[in-house]
Amino acid sequence: xxxxxxxxxxxxxxxxxxxxxxxxxxxxxxxxxxxxxxxxxxxxxxxxxxxxxxxxxxxxxxxxxxxxxxxxxxxxxxxxxxxxxxxxxxxxxxxxxxxxxxxxxxxxxxxxxxxxxxxxxxxxxxxxxxxxxxxxxxxxxxxxxxxxxxxxxxxxxxxxxxxxxxxxxxxxxxxxxxxxxxxxxxxxxxxxxxxxxxxxxxxxxxxxxxxxxxxxxxxxxxxxxxxxxxxxxxxxxxxxxxxxxxxxxxxxxxxxxxxxxxxxxxxxxxxxx
Amino acid sequence: xxxxxxxxxxxxxxxxxxxxxxxxxxxxxxxxxxxxxxxxxxxxxxxxxxxxxxxxxxxxxxxxxxxxxxxxxxxxxxxxxxxxxxxxxxxxxxxxxxxxxxxxxxxxxxxxxxxxxxxxxxxxxxxxxxxxxxxxxxxxxxxxxxxxxxxxxxxxxxxxxxxxxxxxxxxxxxxxxxxxxxxxxxxxxxxxxxxxxxxxxxxxxxxxxxxxxxxxxxxxxxxxxxxxxxxxxxxxxxxxxxxxxxxxxxxxxxxxxxxxxxxxxxxxxxxxxxxxxx
Numbered sequence: 001x002x003x004x005x006x007x008x009x010x011x012x013x014x015x016x017x018x019x020x021x022x023x024x025x026x027x028x029x030x031x032x033x034x035x036x037x038x039x040x041x042x043x044x045x046x047x048x049x050x051x052x053x054x055x056x057x058x059x060x061x062x063x064x065x066x067x068x069x070x071x072x073x074x075x076x077x078x079x080x081x082x083x084x085x086x087x088x089x090x091x092x093x094x095x096x097x098x099x100x101x102x103x104x105x106x107x108x109x110x111x112x113x114x115x116x117x118x119x120x121x122x123x124x125x126x127x128x129x130x131x132x133x134x135x136x137x138x139x140x141x142x143x144x145x146x147x148x149x150x151x152x153x154x155x156x157x158x159x160x161x162x163x164x165x166x167x168x169x170x171x172x173x174x175x176x177x178x179x180x181x182x183x184x185x186x187x188x189x190x191x192x193x194x195x196x197x198x199x200x201x202x203x204x205x206x207x208x209x210x211x212x213x214x215x216x217x218x219x220x221x222x223x224x225x226x227x228x229x230x231x232x233x234x235x236x237x238x239x240x241x242x243x244x245x246x247x248x249x250x251x252x253x254x255x256x257x258x259x260x261x262x263x264x265x266x267x268x269x270x271x272x273x
Numbered sequence: 274x275x276x277x278x279x280x281x282x283x284x285x286x287x288x289x290x291x292x293x294x295x296x297x298x299x300x301x302x303x304x305x306x307x308x309x310x311x312x313x314x315x316x317x318x319x320x321x322x323x324x325x326x327x328x329x330x331x332x333x334x335x336x337x338x339x340x341x342x343x344x345x346x347x348x349x350x351x352x353x354x355x356x357x358x359x360x361x362x363x364x365x366x367x368x369x370x371x372x373x374x375x376x377x378x379x380x381x382x383x384x385x386x387x388x389x390x391x392x393x394x395x396x397x398x399x400x401x402x403x404x405x406x407x408x409x410x411x412x413x414x415x416x417x418x419x420x421x422x423x424x425x426x427x428x429x430x431x432x433x434x435x436x437x438x439x440x441x442x443x444x445x446x447x448x449x450x451x452x453x454x455x456x457x458x459x460x461x462x463x464x465x466x467x468x469x470x471x472x473x474x475x476x477x478x479x480x481x482x483x484x485x486x487x488x489x490x491x492x493x494x495x496x497x498x499x500x501x502x503x504x505x506x507x508x509x510x511x512x513x514x515x516x517x518x519x520x521x522x523x524x525x526x527x528x529x530x531x532x533x534x535x536x537x538x539x540x541x542x543x544x545x546x547x548x549x550x551x
Contacts, residue, residue, distance in 0.1 A: 088455070099444075101447065101465070115464070116454050
């Protein structure tokens with residue numbers, strides 16, 4: 001189990017130019033297996049960065065290192081200029097399998113992060129209700145996770161992460177267990193939510209379309225070992241309607257660019273075999 | 274969640290003639306309590322029939338046994354006997370509940386402690402511990418202490434091993450969630466590990482309770498005749514077989530009721546999510 005919990009740090013003035021998160025030469029070994037090698041990457045403040053790549057490229061490992069749930073074998077992670085030694089209150093995690101308490105209703109699950117921080121019951125439930133409304137789950141407060149669909153469960157997971165008011169959201173393939181229709185709806189909702197929440201987000205996915213659609217910046221990773229292949233900034237005009245976005249040239253170009261990057265890598269991998 | 278027992282729908286299949294009566298009958302038999310009651314009635318019916326043959330002169334019918342049971346309830350001897358039997362049982366099972374779960378928790382959380390102690394419990398669960406009950410007398414005499422020990426050696430292994438298994442199998446992702454939201458070690462145990470393991474811990478309590486009752490009655494049969502064990506021994510010695518069977522029957526009913534109450538308690542305290550679907 002990871003490491004000492006970081007206590008409150010003195011408030012520092014942050015320039016908007018300073019990246020919220022910096023990875024410097026991150027490497028990770030699992031016994032004899034090298035999962036990650038030499039990852040250098042900046043995550044600009046207030047932007048959504050996707051870690052994209054085939055299975056086994058170390059996307060989730062990278063995310064968990066940033067979260068402080070795993071320790072890097074080499075290199076360091078700086079969050080607001082401070083090295084990460086464990087989980088911290090400025091980072092909140094959204095889990096692929098939701099990780100909801102099955103014995104707790106939606107309200108308690110959403111408030112759980114605050115419960116662990118000893119926020120009084122009334123206060124944390126009020127905050128939880130606000131975020132339950134934001135993710136569109138009003139009316140489900142007293143339901144239990146097993147009574148909800150996959151999409152609704154992940155909305156609970158997202159509300160829980162938002163409720164602790166962390167400036168950084170770490171999302172590990174949050175839509176992987178959600179069906180395609182709900183996934184699109186969820187992506188749109190996430191974008192509208194983030195438009196007024198101003199969070200720095202790291203989002204792990206293996207879907208190129210999803211990555212381009214939601215990201216300001218896409219970091220493409222390749223595997224054996226996991227390395228950063230390149231960083232693509234889709235530069236999509238997000239002022240229009242969501243549906244227009246998927247037809248914009250910038251969107252299609254970015255999808256194409258990333259696909260060719262990954263395809264050439266996968267071809268090389270096949271030839272090497 | 275709707276209650277399955279009341280809303281079981283009756284599918285109407287094409288090609289079959291379905292009258293309302295048949296549909297109603299089918300719906301009736303789909304209800305859980307109907308089948309449970311039929312199952313119990315069936316076994317009791319077999320008992321009555323076997324007693325009437327009779328399979329053995331010492332085997333009373335169900336109705337004779339019930340007569341003896343109500344007789345013992347009416348003269349109070351049954352309740353006095355249970356008062357006696359319950360003393361070592363409550364102390365013993367209570368000890369197992371507190372120390373057994375603590376022990377299982379330690380085993381589930383510490384590898385070293387697990388390696389050191391697990392073999393002892395596995396062996397003591399597999400071994401016929403009832404066989405050493407007579408030996409207890411040499412160490413603890415014939416009083417309440419000896420009976421408590423008998424209850425503990427019967428109940429402890431299953432309580433400890435279930436708690437340990439439950440704690441060992443707590444979902445890794447829930448633990449990771451706890452870490453990421455910065456749970457303290459105490460919060461991790463009380464807000465995540467114990468509720469998540471409560472199903473197996475309580476299953477251990479239920480089995481431990483049944484085992485503890487066995488231990489208490491065995492101690493009464495083998496060490497000193499008191500309580501329900503004495504009712505059995507005494508009834509047999511005077512060839513009052515209906516009373517003897519009634520005593521045994523009362524133990525079964527008592528154990529079932531106690532185990533069911535424990536299950537209700539668990540659902541109420543730890544798993545409110547299972548209340549509506551249960």
